[in-house]
Amino acid sequence: xxxxxxxxxxxxxxxxxxxxxxxxxxxxxxxxxxxxxxxxxxxxxxxxxxxxxxxxxxxxxxxxxxxxxxxxxxxxxxxxxxxxxxxxxxxxxxxxxxxxxxxxxxxxxxxxxxxxxxxxxxxxxxxxxxxxxxxxxxxxxxxxxxxxxxxxxxxxxxxxxxxxxxxxxxxxxxxxxxxxxxxxxxxxxxxxxxxxxxxxxxxxxxxxxxxxxxxxxxxxxxxxxxxxxxxxxxxxxxxxxxxxxxxxxxxxxxxxxxxxxxxxxxxxxxxxxxxxxxxxxxxxxxxxxxxxxxxxxxxxxxxxxxxxxxxxxxxxxxxxxxxxxxxxxxxxxxxxxxxxxxxxxxxxxxxxxxxxxxxxxxxxxxxxxxxxxxxxxxxxxxxxxxxxxxxxxxxxxxxxxxxxxxxxxxxxxxxxxxxxxxxxxxxxxxxxxxxxxxxxxxxxxxxxxxxxxxxxxxxxxxxxxxxxxxxxxxxxxxxxxxxxxxxxxxxxxxxxxxxxxxxxxxxxxxxxxxxxxxxxxxxxxxxxxxxxxxxxxxxxxxxxxxxxxxxxxxxxxxxxxxxxxxxxxxxxxxxxxxxxxxxxxxxxxxxxxxxxxx
Amino acid sequence: xxxxxxxxxxxxxxxxxxxxxxxxxxxxxxxxxxxxxxxxxxxxxxxxxxxxxxxxxxxxxxxxxxxxxxxxxxxxxxxxxxxxxxxxxxxxxxxxxxxxxxxxxxxxxxxxxxxxxxxxxxxxxxxxxxxxxxxxxxxxxxxxxxxxxxxxxxxxxxxxxxxxxxxxxxxxxxxxxxxxxxxxxxxxxxxxxxxxxxxxxxxxxxxxxxxxxxxxxxxxxxxxxxxxxxxxxxxxxxxxxxxxxxxxxxxxxx
Numbered sequence: 001x002x003x004x005x006x007x008x009x010x011x012x013x014x015x016x017x018x019x020x021x022x023x024x025x026x027x028x029x030x031x032x033x034x035x036x037x038x039x040x041x042x043x044x045x046x047x048x049x050x051x052x053x054x055x056x057x058x059x060x061x062x063x064x065x066x067x068x069x070x071x072x073x074x075x076x077x078x079x080x081x082x083x084x085x086x087x088x089x090x091x092x093x094x095x096x097x098x099x100x101x102x103x104x105x106x107x108x109x110x111x112x113x114x115x116x117x118x119x120x121x122x123x124x125x126x127x128x129x130x131x132x133x134x135x136x137x138x139x140x141x142x143x144x145x146x147x148x149x150x151x152x153x154x155x156x157x158x159x160x161x162x163x164x165x166x167x168x169x170x171x172x173x174x175x176x177x178x179x180x181x182x183x184x185x186x187x188x189x190x191x192x193x194x195x196x197x198x199x200x201x202x203x204x205x206x207x208x209x210x211x212x213x214x215x216x217x218x219x220x221x222x223x224x225x226x227x228x229x230x231x232x233x234x235x236x237x238x239x240x241x242x243x244x245x246x247x248x249x250x251x252x253x254x255x256x257x258x259x260x261x262x263x264x265x266x267x268x269x270x271x272x273x274x275x276x277x278x279x280x281x282x283x284x285x286x287x288x289x290x291x292x293x294x295x296x297x298x299x300x301x302x303x304x305x306x307x308x309x310x311x312x313x314x315x316x317x318x319x320x321x322x323x324x325x326x327x328x329x330x331x332x333x334x335x336x337x338x339x340x341x342x343x344x345x346x347x348x349x350x351x352x353x354x355x356x357x358x359x360x361x362x363x364x365x366x367x368x369x370x371x372x373x374x375x376x377x378x379x380x381x382x383x384x385x386x387x388x389x390x391x392x393x394x395x396x397x398x399x400x401x402x403x404x405x406x407x408x409x410x411x412x413x414x415x416x417x418x419x420x421x422x423x424x425x426x427x428x429x430x431x432x433x434x435x436x437x438x439x440x441x442x443x444x445x446x447x448x449x450x451x452x453x454x455x456x457x458x459x460x461x462x463x464x465x466x467x468x469x470x471x472x473x474x475x476x477x478x479x480x481x482x483x484x485x486x487x488x489x490x491x492x493x494x495x496x497x498x499x500x501x502x503x504x505x506x507x508x509x510x511x512x513x514x515x516x517x518x519x520x521x522x523x524x525x526x527x528x529x530x531x532x533x534x535x536x537x538x539x540x541x542x543x544x545x546x547x548x549x550x551x552x553x554x555x556x557x558x559x560x561x562x563x564x565x566x567x568x569x570x571x572x573x574x575x576x577x578x579x580x581x582x583x584x585x586x587x588x589x590x591x592x593x594x595x596x597x598x
Numbered sequence: 599x600x601x602x603x604x605x606x607x608x609x610x611x612x613x614x615x616x617x618x619x620x621x622x623x624x625x626x627x628x629x630x631x632x633x634x635x636x637x638x639x640x641x642x643x644x645x646x647x648x649x650x651x652x653x654x655x656x657x658x659x660x661x662x663x664x665x666x667x668x669x670x671x672x673x674x675x676x677x678x679x680x681x682x683x684x685x686x687x688x689x690x691x692x693x694x695x696x697x698x699x700x701x702x703x704x705x706x707x708x709x710x711x712x713x714x715x716x717x718x719x720x721x722x723x724x725x726x727x728x729x730x731x732x733x734x735x736x737x738x739x740x741x742x743x744x745x746x747x748x749x750x751x752x753x754x755x756x757x758x759x760x761x762x763x764x765x766x767x768x769x770x771x772x773x774x775x776x777x778x779x780x781x782x783x784x785x786x787x788x789x790x791x792x793x794x795x796x797x798x799x800x801x802x803x804x805x806x807x808x809x810x811x812x813x814x815x816x817x818x819x820x821x822x823x824x825x826x827x828x829x830x831x832x833x834x835x836x837x838x839x840x841x842x843x844x845x846x847x848x849x850x851x852x
Contacts, residue, residue: 237659360771376701380634416671506834
């Protein structure tokens with residue numbers, strides 16, 4: 001989520017450290033930071049909020065609370081939207097709320113506000129929203145958005161006059177859509193609704209796709225004078241499915257699908273009512289709070305002993321208490337047992353291990369020592385399949401076969417995947433042979449470049465055949481057709497000590513074609529080969545990537561040596577004249593040294 | 599390229615080359631074996647139970663979106679495994695079936711799948727190493743110690759391990775693992791830099807329970823690292839797609 005440093009500053013009396021310092025604090029104690037952008041005298045942090053913290057941290061207040069705990073900077077109570085208990089004592093009879101599916105909508109608060117004047121937002125509000133990439137629409141809509149990005153509670157404002165039915169009633173309903181129902185949303189697109197999707201209705205007419213997007217017909221515009229603000233809680237799975245089915249993921253649906261506390265709805269409503277009054281005037285006629293079954297406040301307990309036993313630390317009760325205080329987690333402590341009552345939005349804190357994590361990350365994982373495991377009193381087992389595959393590897397490499405891995409995906413087979421993003425080759429292979437045969441063909445042209453007399457390949461890989469998953473050993477070479485056999489597991493008491501790759505560094509190879517030239521000459525004896533190879537290499541220059549002695553025969557008193565030169569460039573395809581020129585130079589030098597070229 | 603030619607005739611029966619991933623698997627197994635870990639392999643085509651549910655992934659939860667899963671056509675409930683983490687369930691289950699109680703130490707190494715477009719740093723098929731230790735006194739500090747030993751050995755230097763907070767449904771606490779290798783024997787490009795290398799944490803009590811063990815009595819650590827990434831870092835490989843290229847211009851360098 002995009003988080004503005006200036007916005008965060010609102011929560012603190014003391015000046016915040018630099019954006020880099022904030023990023024570092026979050027990185028090592030809370031969340032990864034995907035980037036920092038400097039923008040209009042502000043810094044925007046892209047905070048990668050983890051799925052377990054979507055309940056509270058897809059909001060500036062959530063990130064501010066994290067920073068408060070990490071940097072030990074107190075939150076300014078007057079600016080904290082969660083500091084004041086919401087008060088909905090002012091009721092109204094003008095609005096009714098009926099929830100048909102309370103399991104999908106545990107809470108719906110409607111606030112009815114009259115005499116608002118819709119217009120442009122004040123500059124501070126525009127700039128706050130624009131800093132995090134949001135567009136300013138008008139003061140009322142902007143107020144709902146600001147409160148969402150501030151508290152994490154999505155909100156929606158309807159034009160109350162448009163919601164009203166003929167008899168001037170404001171009857172709001174929450175129900176599943178009926179097959180065939182349609183609604184034009186604020187993006188001006190018409191959506192066909194399904195009976196799995198929750199909708200908001202006014203006099204039974206759909207006016208919003210619950211938790212996803214509001215309807216066009218009841219939008220706020222310049223003429224709007226009275227509004228109904230919605231602050232509600234919807235079931236995460238239901239909203240996720242609606243958004244997926246409609247291909248309409250919104251800032252609201254993203255938050256609902258991570259599951260929000262119904263308690264949060266009250267704080268969101270409280271803040272938006274105050275903000276609208278401040279920037280768009282209007283008076284709260286009253287509110288309706290449909291909240292049939294408020295959940296019991298959650299509690300989680302952990303002992304200091306448990307914390308140390310999981311983390312491998314020696315923290316004291318005081319250190320643990322300090323973490324809970326900094327995080328704003330009220331607790332009771334008795335005989336080393338901490339019973340924490342997390343604030344409603346911290347739905348992630350359920351079990352002891354959750355609290356262990358809070359302590360671990362706040363104390364800092366750099367405080368965790370690197371302790372070796374104690375000596376294991378049991379004997380590790382030898383895997384019969386791995387033992388067998390290692391034996392095969394050794395056997396085949398000793399015979400000159402090199403190992404390849406090829407893709408399990410192919411164009412035909414018994415079984416297929418349903419949703420491959422690139423949609424090509426969706427089948428799972430039932431044999432290693434086609435992959436090996438392709439690999440052979442692909443490598444053959446590089447034989448000289450590789451300095452090989454013959455390409456020989458093997459693969460030990462999984463196939464799916466006859467309803468089973470099997471590991472096969474396949475091989476192929478230029479002188480034999482590809483063949484495969486199932487890997488037969490072998491029992492053993494211990495693994496054999498087999499060689500590891502001695503490579504130190506991989507060198508990128510050229511993508512351009514190479515050229516081959518041979519040169520043969522008479523030397524006095526075979527011992528001249530090494531020196532000649534070096535001479536040829538030096539004379540041929542950097543375009544010559546390898547020189548191999550590929551043939552040799554003896555006549556009385558002299559030896560014929562034949563060398564193969566491979567030419568290749570990293571920059572281009574070499575031409576015949578270029579290579580011939582080099583070869584002439586090599587010949588001339590050798591002749592000059594008294595060798596007879598054959 | 600095959601190191602340049604000592605003036606020898608290319609031979610039809612020269613020794614072939616091991617794929618770098620196979621060499622790493624061999625080496626990782628040796629390192630972990632010395633620390634008491636058993637190699638235990640699992641199926642590539644896996645049930646959603648082992649790949650997700652047993653690992654504490656809630657149904658229809660955004661956490662599943664993190665995985666980019668290949669689902670099987672006409673085989674509901676079956677996926678290509680997105681990680682080797684099913685070992686956290688399968689290994690204890692197998693031990694319990696054989697009447698062997700904890701402590702356990704196991705690694706699982708093999709191919710995993712992510713349904714994403716491929717480029718120089720992304721492959722739909724890649725290799726992962728999973729490790730787990732379960733017992734009465736296994737701690738996050740032991741995880742740090744174990745990974746420090748593994749990275750020191752596999753990167754041929756002296757490694758330090760750093761944890762950052764993270765989230766995985768199957769671990770609590772969850773951490774991202776960074777490592778830094780020092781020492782002149784370490785690959786030069788790697789030396790003295792912090793590098794993100796994997797995910798880890800303490801096994802979630804629900805996972806311990808789903809594996810058939812009592813979470814009141816046992817706890818454990820688990821980690822997962824990409825082997826392709828280790829290979830890339832160790833040898834300076836510039837394109838992950840080379841791993842499955844079957845190109846000997848690549849393989850024969852190892």
